[in-house]
Amino acid sequence: MSDFLNALLAVVLAAGTAIVLVEAVHWLLTRYARRSPLLSRLERTAHKPFLTTVTLFAVQQALRTATGEFPGRHEVLHILVILVIVSGAWLVGALLLVLEDMALSRWRTDVPDNRKARRVRTQVVMLRRVTVAVIVVLAFGVALMTFPAVRALGASLLASAGIISVVAAVAAQSTLANVFAGIQLAFSDAIRIDDVVVVEQEWGRIEEITLTYVALQVWDDRRLILPTSYFTTKPFQNWTRTGSAVLGTAEIDVDFGTAVEPLRAELRAVCESTELWDGRVCVLQVTDAVRGMVRLRALVSAHDAPSLWDLRCLVRERLVAWVWEHQREALPRYRAETPPAHDPGRPATITAVVPETDEDARVFSGGSDGESRGATFVGRPAPGAQP
Structure with missing residues (x-):
């Protein structure tokens, strides 16, 4: 009974100390958050995961080092270890999301020339999805490895990993193709969020890019959902790839x-x-x-x-x-033309006067913009360009 009371007292003291320290840090961040957008985002986003992680870690260490044996001690410590792993993954994900939000805030898309901003936004959004998926998978794997039975199976699983990977690749071939295509689209700059494209004879705007599909907002507010592999295997028109x-x-x-x-x-x-x-x-x-x-x-x-x-x-x-x-x-x-009666074999003579045209009649010549466009199409240097 005394060991149980000592453990309960250690849990209360550890949790109270952790909460006081975290709240002190939170108060400091709140005080200086007005001067720094990064601190402001950290204060709003990372407070709860940081408090949870530090508190659980402090309780787990207190039970491990400052208490004796009591009924269920091993199971409680095991549960705390799993909770620390989960809360730590939550904290890491929150910190990475804060950094990604800061990157997005520096690139605005509500400006006339937003091509670079749209490219950065597309890449950051794709990285966010990959980051969350990787953190969840790693946290789940680490939590499973805390079970002795799972660690014992590790050697046999690794031995058969080659066969399993081949079977999984064949079974999920289309899904994996879309995932890799999504990553390729994010960094190849073929399409970006807010790009205007023509796909399957539909004119619209790229609304969302995920690892498996691309959502196209058609001009009449319909949504055309296409697999990401479509944009790596079939031709399409991108009206805003080099500029809006x-x-x-x-x-x-x-x-x-x-x-x-x-x-x-x-x-x-x-x-x-x-x-x-x-x-x-x-x-x-x-x-x-x-x-x-x-x-x-x-x-x-x-x-x-x-x-x-x-x-x-x-x-x-x-x-x-x-x-x-x-x-x-x-x-x-x-119209139908009838030859004159006095000379049915001789057509009427028509004289056309063609006036000289100005620059508004020329696409590839006449003005500086037209000359540059014409030079681009024929592959010669534009007039006035440096050799």
Whole structure:
């Protein structure tokens, strides 16, 4: 009975001392947390796991060293060892999550040019998932090794580890492929969180990347769930891999008699009147002229993909309205020509006057931006570039 009372007294003293020390440290962190974001996050996140770990460790050491034998002493110590392992894993995970949160807080994604921030965020989120999984597996394994029967089986398990690993790899081939693909995506920079992609003819934004699947938020708020191995084995379009600014087109078909220059001026006016345009590219070109119609393609640029979509719709709407109001005769039509009665064998002579076009009609020439784009496509140095 005296041994049991001594053990109870040792537990109370050890737990009380540990709680006092931890609360003192917590008070100091709270006092200086206003000056340091790191201390502030530690004070909020790591307080409970730190208190639990220190208290359990102090109780376990007190029972081990300061008490004699009492009924159930071995079982109690074994349970305390397991609890210390679990709480220690909780504490390590909390500390690592604090560091990862600090890394995320330094890279904001709510800025215009957030490509690097999105890459870092993707990698940190993937590392967080791997970290939690590794900590849980290690803690579970260490806790199992505290049982003598499990340690006795260790040698035989290691001897058959080769066969087991082969069987497990065959059984979980697709799952392991997705896991490795997820790690590859996190560090290959092929896709990042918030990237705008076109997958399976669906246009959307990368919402979440895990070790096994990628969630794509489609433009109409649907979610397309794809295995991570899809992005390592099949082609897809990434609109924002090197930057958020993108180019887009709006096409309309008009009659052969359409005056192009007024439409080009109207396109420039539309772009300059909206904040959706980023001021880089505003070009109108004739890209096709077959079957009695002329196809006009307006090429415009925007800061990001959502703005580009709205800008393309706006350009198409304004150009159609302008044609209807000012050049209604330019609407597409089908015509048949009848030769004159006095000379049925001689076709009418048509003289076309082609005016000189300005920079708004050129994509790969004319301006400094166009020259650089053209040089990139043909593989020659841009004008003015250093050799």
